[in-house]
Amino acid sequence: MIHLDIQWFLANCDNVDNVVAFITKSVQAELREIYPGVLPEEEISLSESLSRIKNIVGQKFIIIIDEWDVLIRDEAANKKVQEKYINFLRAMFKGTEPTKYIQLAYLTGILPIKKEKTQTALNNFDEFTMLDAWVMAPYIGFTEAEVKNLCERYHRDFEKVKYLYASYLLGDYQVYNPEVIIDVCMQGKFRSYWSETGTYETINPLINMDFDGLKTVIIEMLSGADAEVDVRSFRNDIIGFANKDDVITYLIHLGHLGYNSNTRKAFIPNEEIRQELIRVIKRKKWNEMLTFQQESEHLLEATLDMNEEAVAEEIEKIHMEYISDIKYNKENSLSSVLAIAYLSSMEYYFKPVRELPTGRGFADFVFIPKPEYISSYPALVVELKWNKSAKTALQQIKERKYPESIKQYTGDILLVGVNYDKKTKKHLCLIESYEKKEKK
Secondary structure: OEEEEHHHHHHHOOOHHHHHHHHHHHHHHHHHHHOOOOOOOOOOOHHHHHHHHHHHHOOOEEEEEEOOOHHHHHOOOOHHHHHHHHHHHHHHHOOOHHHHOEEEEEEOOOOOOOEEOOEEOOOOOOOOOOOOOHHHHHHHOEEHHHHHHHHHHOOOOHHHHHHHHOOEEEOOEEEEOHHHHHHHHHHOOOOOOHHHOOHHHHHHHHHHHOHHHHHHHHHHHHOOOOEEOOOOOOOOOOOOOOOHHHHHHHHHHHOOOEEEOOOOEEEOOOHHHHHHHHHHHHHOOOHHHHHHHHHHHHHHHHHHOOOHHHHHHHHHHHHHHHOOHHHHOOHHHHHHHHHHHOHHHHHOEOOOEEEEEEOOEEEEEEEOEOHHHOOOOOEEEEEEEEOOOHHHHHHHHHHOOHHHHOHHHOOOEEEEEEEEEOOOOEEEEEEEEOOOOOOO
């Protein structure tokens, strides 16, 4: 077996331009010890060396390469090094000849194999990625069932673990970061894993490019919404970004965003990542985010004060500023507005539940306060209407008994009905306090 840790070779090479030569010479030196007299003294490629050993000795090899993409990421601007490395991999693995001397090849990394002119540089590998983990999905991290068992075994609060570190969606599996879960179980520490990676510092300039309204999409995801993304155009390098989909796809591969392959939408997987992203944006003084945060805080305050006129005005303002004219008169645009309008609520509430199943239908939005805020913040049940009336929205909440499904999770409950008039582009709001019935 041949095991190559590309990060180690990069760290121990005197010059990054010589990494490929360093890998080749290091492996060949060991091969000469194991197979004396088989390899010639003159310089040949590593692929030629393995082929020669197979032809003379009959030995086939298992090759494992850890962090195969470290040169692609760390030396993204160094085209010369990248070309050498890609050509090295091509010689090792591409085509039918390598199958004669390789029994198995296994590469690990963050990025899929780099695309060259829309074709992958190595198209004979089966790839398992954060976009499509296929049969490897339950083995990439801890499944939710495994996390539940670990929390029971080590007496940890599973609901808190789920809230902070809620999983990625890989096929039919909810998958958690193993390092974080082990740390929580063994040490009892609910720490931020992502704050120690430093990766966001490299991502922030990309977000600031604002490809095709990328900042608006990030705001939507911070508010709990999902974002449509076309993952097919990303060329699996970090230099040739062409649009917001490329940036979002890269964030998915890095683990900063999750991806639902069924809906083809990206999302922020958990509260830990959401809070880290907000902190980075604040440190970088992202003006759009700071302004929006203030507007969202005004909306939440107006809602809690049951100031119906102010709520309608704030929603209308956000609707005008953050939803394009193309989307403005689509029925789902009002839902999109509400998804981002209550961004500030995420400090006090869990991620809003959209279309919460109830006994007689689905509530459009339900905001349930976190346990530490139950006594100070009411739950919010929000119903949206289009070209009807706010009164109709409130009536539906009460007739279909939406609050009944959440009263065991919260203290007080506010019912919020919002209507958007397509013709006048005006919003109206009605708010009532839900009167809980005393148990007899």
